[in-house]
Amino acid sequence: MSEMEQPEEIQNQPEENPIEEAEKETVDETPTIEEQLQTALAERDEAQDRFLRSQAELDNTRKRYQKELAQTRQYAAAPFIQSLLPALDNLKRAIDAAESADHVDELKQGVEMVAKQIVDIFSQHDIKAIDALGKPFDPNLHEALQQLPSDEHPPMTVMQELEQGFILNDRVVRPTKVIVSSGPTES
Known part of the structure; x- marks a missing residue:
């Protein structure tokens, strides 16, 4: 186009x-x-x-x-307290039994059973007693309340435990209160 x-x-x-x-x-x-x-x-x-x-x-x-x-x-302490309650109940039973006990041996046996029950509860919760008797003094584990001369124990050795100490896992909850040897008696 x-x-x-x-x-x-x-x-x-x-x-x-x-x-x-x-x-x-x-x-x-x-x-x-x-x-x-x-x-x-x-x-x-x-x-x-x-x-x-x-x-x-x-x-x-x-x-x-x-x-x-x-x-x-x-x-946090609730489970521990719950596990201690049966031991407390048994201790009360031992006290009640002491009122009517004729033999001290039976009472002693009952209290020892309660003490063992408490130690077992402690071990269930990773609480261990500090073994101090006859061991060298360790300020991290022991608290020396007194130092006495001793012919039977070398110097700086735990001679007597006054209060038992405890460890929770790897931490000291309470140190063991001890009497420590200062060495042989000087004449």
Whole structure:
């Protein structure tokens, strides 16, 4: 078709340059500075909101942990106390039996049984008695209350236990109170 034969609509249209069209589209798609600023502000607000929520969640978790830790500490001794109660009951029975006991040997035997029961309970909870008698004095395990001369014991040896000490796992709960030898008697 020639120009004459083309419909009038097509004839009146200016010729389009494809490069100019591509540039117009590129320019039109680039956000303006205001749009970029609005996007950046929205991202900042969202990040700040996430940060504040994370901070609050961390604070709540910390408070919950501290509360649980306080409760655990408060009631940590409960299992140990529960295991000691039968020994206390038996000790009370021994006291009641002492009132009507005719033989001291029977009373002594009952109290020894209670003492053994308590030692067994201690061992169940990893509490061990400190063996000090005849051993060299150790200030980490023993508390010397007195030092006496002795021909039977070398110097700085535990001669007598006044109060038994105990260890929980590897920590001294109470040192053994002892009398220590100062060596042979000087003539």
